[in-house]
Amino acid sequence: MADSQSFKNLKDQYFLLDRNFNKLFAACNAAQQDQLRRDYVNSRDNFWEARNRVFAENDPLVKTLNKELKDSTDLINGMLSNLKNIAKILNLITGAVRLGSSLITMGSGIA
């Protein structure tokens, strides 16, 4: 079956944030909560937009972005068991969502 690594990585990131939103939110101060809200919405936008895009999976930049995206999702996943350093986790999330947005720009849209 067809397999788009880009779609999967964007999905994994959005689903991770969706499933853990409440847990992360509870650990944040007011400013951090706003940051989390923005990241969640951007990640959701990226995933929904990915459904409209075709990715050149063999493109070197797409490959690099996918690797970084997957690594960052794995890293965030591993840090969820301990939210003491929430600022660090949030910065990691913001960076990961930006990677997702960069990947989206590499996809071509459908008319």
Place this chain on the structure above:
Amino acid sequence: MSKLADSKVRLSRVITLLLVLLLVVPGLSGCNNKAEGLKLAETGVATAETMASYYDSLARDTLDIWEWEAFLSAIRGTSFDDREQQRLQDQIDALNKRSRLANRLRSTYSALKELSSYNASGEVKSAAENLSNTILGLPPLKASGVDPSTIFGKLAGDLAAWKQSKDLRKGSVLILQTLERLTVLFDRETEAYKSIPEERANKIENVVDYVIRNKMVLSLPLLQKVVDAVGLKLVGADKPVDKEETILGLVAIARVRAHRVGLLSAGAAVGIHQALEQLVENHREFNASKGLSLDSALAGIEKAQSYLDEINKLRSEKGK
């Protein structure tokens, strides 16, 4: 008048019976062709029906996602603007159009089935034209990165040209072309299809977590089956749950139920894909006058249908 109609019906039944008898006698020109055509058409009808049900199920999932995301956005304070909501409406439209395409395919197979029983060229014409019109109007899924127009190409025109045809094999060749492209479309979009019930399960999990934590539901009955299994009775089932570890456990049960629908739906996608691939193979066998091996296609479609039946059962479950 009614006697005349009755005798016509009787005559028609006798002719049909004779045709059926002729079909089972091997070696007579065209007989095997029609018998095999009938079996092929019946398998095609079953496959197309299950596909239509699957797309309907995905469209319902998308509507659930839309409503539950609106709820979650409100309680989380996140934005969910018109543009984003329009995306979900586009997705529902695209899924509904795929369902319609599957229904048109079913009608075409039904016409082929009739053609295998008697020469119903009028029905073939109408069904083929409907199928071609649906193919022409098929939008991108907005969930797959696939543009159907590049896959179906000029097939719609060929189907529309299949008029007044009494040629089973010609019909089969055209349906084969539709099926081959439909299989490509389904294959390329499968990942997007599977993500829809998964996303829905996440929304359920989040909403259930919220309503349990805020004591808006009586959640202890989620444990009912466990205590029933050993003949015990729940205490305090008529009160909201307070204990954090109990809440975590109850949310976990709700999560399993929600994600099970996702797994069943993914299983249905695999079954339909298997059936489509096999049906393509069966058309090739039919066109080459080889014996048909329909078991695999039927197995795929039975598997898919059983998953969809289970999903419908889970959707309609109340308080279990």
